[in-house]
Amino acid sequence: MVTLKQLAKELNVSISTVSKALNNSEEIGEETIKRVKELAELYNYKPNKVALSLKQNKTNTIGVIIPDILNHFLAKVLFGIEREANKYGYNIITCISNESLEKEKNSLQLLANGSVDGFILCVSQETQMKNEIQHFKKTMNQGLPIVMFDRVAHDVMCDKVIVDDFDSTYRGTQALQAEGRKHIAFISNIDELSVGKLRERGYKKAIIEQANQELLILKIANAEDSQQKIKSFFKQNKHIDGVIAADSASGVIAINTAAHYKRKVPKDISVIGFSSKSISGHSIPRLTAIRQHAKRIGANAAQLLIRRLKTPSSENLDFSTKIIKTTVVKSKSVLR
Secondary structure, X not given: OOOXXXXXXXXXXXXXXXXXXXXXXXXXXXXXXXXHHHHHHHOOOOOOHHHHHHHHOOOOEEEEEEOOOOOHHHHHHHHHHHHHHHHOOOEEEEEEOOOOXXXXXXXXXXXXXXXXXXXXXXXXXXXXXXXXXXHHHHXXXXXXXXEEEOOOOOOOOXXXXXXXXXXXXXXXXHHHHHOOOOOEEEEEOOOOOHHHHHHHHHHHHHHHOOOOOOOEEEEOOOHHHHHHHHHHHHHHOOOOOEEEEOOOOHHHHHHHHHHHOOOOOOOOOEEEEEOOHHHHOOOOOOOEEEEOOHHHHHHHHHHHHHHHHHOOOHHHOOOOEEEEOOEEEXXXXXXX
């Protein structure tokens, strides 16, 4: 592989001149830049990224840690991160924690050893359950900034991108109440996560504000049990006339379960749920979905981290929390 030194020798110029020419420095004339680039292209010259990162003390690489690559929402956030990072010349390295605290720690430790300039991550389920945050603080003390998205550790001072989870279910429940629904259920298989708890609180607030309504809550510990649990829940609570689903699958299952019990949607029961476009279409009628705008979340997370990486003395920047507003995409699972 040809080196800067070899290019400089053949062109009879200094190594510094070659380097500056390849980076379009204003100190180098246009003719010299042209000669250097033509020879570099002829020899298929590629800069030594490892040496460059050591010299500049940066890698132009972002570490991304997500809990589950099969989760459609997280995959779309990852897409948004990569696309936005690429605009600013950054690459990404992705690690999967598989909802494990230990794997999350190991991923941070592995990439913090000179491989990345900072991190974007979604906190694993086990980390949230154990309320463990020291590994995040240790990483930031090494000079590596962290941006958290969706599931965040509120006790960690860092930039964050979140969805208005509480307000989304509060408004969603109110929308069902406006239809005249009196027996609205809340179904969730993400009860252990911060976002699940916030969504439940939003539902509870809307129900409690109506003096004549009762709380009907189904928490599913294992997502694989969702179908059977929801069937049993409907059987035990035949008066349910509305459903707010906190996760991507429960709303679709609720609609299909209503059909199983010969209940018409939306005539007998209306359903709203957090869901993506691809998943909401798995029921008839199509689920009215609360969209979280995953790609926008990813783009905002990348922007916050890159802003911090590119700002001199970024430790003086105030930490910010970006709230992404959800959108209700109405379909035929509600009356109006």
